[in-house]
Amino acid sequence: MTVYELDRPEILARKEGLLGDAVRPTCRRVGVPVDLATADWGEALADAGFRAADGPTCWLVEGLNQYLPETDVLALLDRISALSAPGSRLLTDFVARAFLTAPEAHPLLRLMEGWGAPWHYGTDDPEALLAERGWRAEVRSVAEVGAAMGRPLPGGRELSGWLVEAVR
Numbered sequence: 001m002t003v004y005e006l007d008r009p010e011i012l013a014r015k016e017g018l019l020g021d022a023v024r025p026t027c028r029r030v031g032v033p034v035d036l037a038t039a040d041w042g043e044a045l046a047d048a049g050f051r052a053a054d055g056p057t058c059w060l061v062e063g064l065n066q067y068l069p070e071t072d073v074l075a076l077l078d079r080i081s082a083l084s085a086p087g088s089r090l091l092t093d094f095v096a097r098a099f100l101t102a103p104e105a106h107p108l109l110r111l112m113e114g115w116g117a118p119w120h121y122g123t124d125d126p127e128a129l130l131a132e133r134g135w136r137a138e139v140r141s142v143a144e145v146g147a148a149m150g151r152p153l154p155g156g157r158e159l160s161g162w163l164v165e166a167v168r
């Protein structure tokens with residue numbers, strides 16, 4: 001298995017500098033430095049050796065969507081979909097739309113903005129978003145999953161966001 005890790009150049013460089021040789025992946029890992037919001041990262045991924053036609057891909061897009069404006073999230077999903085052979089899987093998460101304006105969320109949203117990483121995007125219908133792009137999605141609220149693990153969240157289902165596992 002090859003894992004392609006796509007992130008901003010400065011983040012990959014910092015990670016590699018910190019980990020050095022201390023941690024060795026048990027698979028082949030290829031860092032692909034890109035800006036997922038603006039770049040045509042499909043080309044960079046192909047240059048790194050990725051071939052969609054080789055078979056199904058498992059995409060893990062965790063903790064990213066909320067940082068991008070809506071147009072960039074849609075473009076990201078379009079690109080992922082175009083690069084996914086039948087049987088590919090997508091594991092991702094979304095912030096609930098209501099969270100972005102909820103008074104309870106203000107302290108966190110202000111903190112993120114202060115760190116230069118403002119949250120832009122939320123949705124309440126990840127299933128439709130993915131169905132439009134040929135994915136069959138199973139969506140669970142973070143509140144449900146948390147409760148099942150004995151970790152209830154304040155704010156309830158409508159503020160908690162979504163964990164998504166989809167198959168193409």
Ligand SMILES: C[S@@+](CC[C@H](N)C(=O)[O-])C[C@H]1O[C@@H](n2cnc3c(N)ncnc32)[C@H](O)[C@@H]1O
Pocket residue numbers: 006007008011034035036037038061062063064067
């Ligand atoms: C909350 S972290 C999630 C970490 C991720 N699940 C992982 O295992 O590395 C958000 C990640 O998204 C990356 N990110 C945010 N905006 C990005 C962009 N425009 N292009 C590439 N990466 C971006 C950040 O650099 C950060 O590593």
